Amino acid sequence: MDLPVIQHAKEICEQELRKALATGKQGGIEIFYQPFVHxxxxxxxxxxxxxxxxxxxLGEISPRIFVPLAESNGLVAELDRFVLTVACRQAKRWLNTYGPIRIAINISPHSFQHADFVAVILNVLQETRLPPECLEIELTENIALRQEHxxxxxxxxxxIGIKIAIDDFGTGYSSLNYLRMFPVDTLKIDQVFVQDVENSQQEVPITSAIIRLAHELNLQLVAEGVESEEQKNYLMQKDCFVMQGFLFSKPLPAxxxxxxLQADVHSGLRRC
Structure with a gap:
């Protein structure tokens, strides 16, 4: 494809993304929720x-396309605020009906580095009236570009009381440095390690080591991308009990x- 054609397509996509952020669900942008199950x-x-x-x-547009586009054209802070506002408002509704449910939101490093990032979070929490302890910010390991900030x-x-999770843990070069320097609450084991549990002789020790490390440091654990009973059973044997993946549920509209949630409530189990 010719470069001018690619550039034109990008410009169209950028224009449509701006419109979608302004109109929300009417523009086709919606927030789905994938449960963490104990x-x-x-x-x-x-x-x-x-x-x-x-x-x-244009049909379905992959996050692998529109998120980098938002990062490159300065829209990512607006996108992250949109997700924060919608998800926190929804979590507050669920809080009123079902009790506290931790809502985890993956934040772009570009947004995190903005000087007003914490003010944005505070404004969203005040606007939605969601208690800060119900919000968890997920960050990948590449945010430590400006360590003082x-x-x-x-x-x-x-x-403020907000929880912090390191997403895709184990895939970066600074994992242990993160745990030494930053007040992290949760490690999310990357799905690459989880999905290779069944057939890899190399990844199993890494997964086990991450679980042991989290236990030693008193950190919460979430295993991502769990798709089979074999993976679930292996993780349970290693004392990792909170999981996310298609074995339990795909991402769902609200x-x-x-x-x-109603099915969980009707089972008589108490949610924490």
Whole structure:
């Protein structure tokens, strides 16, 4: 494809993304929720908020396309605020009906480095009236580009009561340095390690080591991308009990996720 054609397509996509952020669900942008399940009790203890964009004319657009586009054209802070606002508002509704449910939101490093990032979080929490302890910010390991700023922001988030998770743990080069320097609450074991549990002689020790490390440091664990009973059983044997993946549920729109919650409530289990 010719470069001018590619550039034109990008410009169209950028224009449509701006419109979609302004109109929300009418523009095809919707937040889906994938549950965190405690397999020892069957409880739904939280969910990750995931952005989906189905354009009325262009069809479904992958996050692998529109998120980098938003990062490159300065829209990512607006996108992250949109996700924060919608997900926190929804979590507050569920809090009123079902009790506290941890809502995890993956934040772009570009947004995290903004000087007003913490102020944005505070504004969203005030606007939606969601207690800060119900919000977990997920960050990948590549945010430590400006360590002084990162440490300061982490400290301010923790001071508010917000939880912090490191997403895709084990795939970066600074994993252990993170745990030494930053006040992290949760490690999310990357799905690459989880999915190779069944057939790899190399990844199993890495997965086991991450679980042991989290236990030693008193950190919560979430295993991502769990798709089979074999993976679930292996993780349970290693004392990792909170899982996320297609074995339990695909990402769901809010109304379907609520049905998932209702099923949990009707089972008589107490959610934490």
């Amino acid at each position: 397999v020892g009790t069957g409880q739904v203890i939280g969910a990750e908020a995931l952005t989906r964009w189905v354009h009325p004319l 990162t440490l300061s922001t982490f400290a301010r988030l923790k001071g 109304d379907q996720f609520e049905q998932f």
